[in-house]
Amino acid sequence: MFRRFSRHLGKISAIVAAATVLLTGCSPEYQVLNPVGPVGRTEEHLIILSTVLVAIVLVPVFILLAVILYRYRDKPGNTAPYNPEWVDSRTLEYVWWGIPIVIIGILAAFTAKTIFTLTKPPEANIKPITVQVISLNWKWFFEYPDQKIATVNYCEIPTGVPVQFELTSDAPMNSFWIPQLGGQEYTMPGMAMRLWLQADKPGQYNGYGANFTGVGFEHMKFKVVAASQSDFNAWVNHVKTSSPVLTKAGYNELKKDGLANEASYSAYPPGLFNDVVMQNGGQYMYGSQTPSNSNSTKNSSGNMSNMNMDMSNMNMGH
Incomplete structure (x- = not known):
């Protein structure tokens, strides 16, 4: 039995080693462990803590498995004591129930603390910017309500500023994810969700759609360019002076199923984001959080959308 177990263990180890070597060349796998912003670093710490706590259970279990298979294997001259009347051990039960309960409690406390921390801007003393995101088949549309510009399949943000x-x-339904900046958030028809992120250093970072949405799913990728505030302002001015205007008809054409290249627009239809939310049956926006000051938080009659998150009345038919 032990020789058979050793052979299987050797095969598994070889497969894991080969997979590790091969995956080091793949870009998305390790981006989450290379954060470039406060949100990503906070989530990385939680991942490391979870791994350590899980290892406290798994490592001893695997060691005991090997020891038991070796120590109690059937062989001539085995001197292991035979106790057919042995039933249980209170001490062992306290160990294998108590340790997981303590670990789950610690993990739950840190997870809850992290979740509530990430509902606020990473930097409290810096004025944030707002970027409104609409997921389409199979492309991403970004609006800048304060700058009055829009982009397709890429966005640019200033470094050191909460977004x-x-x-x-x-x-x-899709899922918006920039691994190096922070965790993912869902995009849902008829709902407007929120996600705080921040980049601390200039660079180009990859974004993904993490939900399967059909034949073009693999192309649901976008680029995030983080630049200094001066470079960001220069980019905004360049888009305003050199890019075409997106009309309502142009947006209707854009949202048709299909792929799209990167594009920029010097203007877009006013209230487009809120119109998209409302036309898909939306009645609630942003949960119980305070909305941004942009005109996109108003409905077509100019009234603020209902900010209460009454789950019983929420339209989830989409």
């Missing part, structure tokens, strides 16, 4: 991403969908 309030407001998310919805004008297509099937």
Whole structure:
């Protein structure tokens, strides 16, 4: 039995080693462990803590498995004591029930603390910017309500500034994810979700759609460019002076199923984000959080959208 176990263990080890070597060349796998902002670093610490706590259970279990298979294997001259009347051990039960309970309690406390921390801007003393995101089939549309510009399949943000991403969908449900900046958030028709992120250093970072949405799912990728505030302002001015205007008809054409290249627009239809939310049955925006000051937080009659998160009345038919 032990020889058979050793052979299987050797095969598993070889497979894991080969997979590790091969995956080091893949870009998305380790981006989450290379954070470039406060949100990503906070989540990395939680991942490391979870790994350590899980290892406290798994490592001894695997060691005991090997020891038991070796110590109590059937062999001539085995001197292991035979106790057929042995039933249980209170001490052992306290150990194998008590340790997991303590670990789960510690992990739950740190997870809850982290979740509530990430509902606020990473930097409290810096004025944030707002980027409104609409997921389409199979492309991403970004609006800048304060700058009055829009982009497709890429966005640019200033470094050291909290970014309030407001998310919805004008297509099937998807998931907005920039691994190096922080965790993912869903984009849902008829709902406007929020996600705080921040980049601390200039660079280009990869974004992904993490939900399967059909044949073009693999192309649901976008680029995030983090630049200094002066470079960001220069980019905004360049878009305003050199890019075309997106009309309502142009947006309707853009949202049709299909792929799209990167594009920039010097203007877009006013209230487009909120119109997309409302036309998909939206009645609630941003949960119980305070909305941004942009005109996109008002409905077509100019009234603020209901900010209460009454789950019993929420339209989830989409």
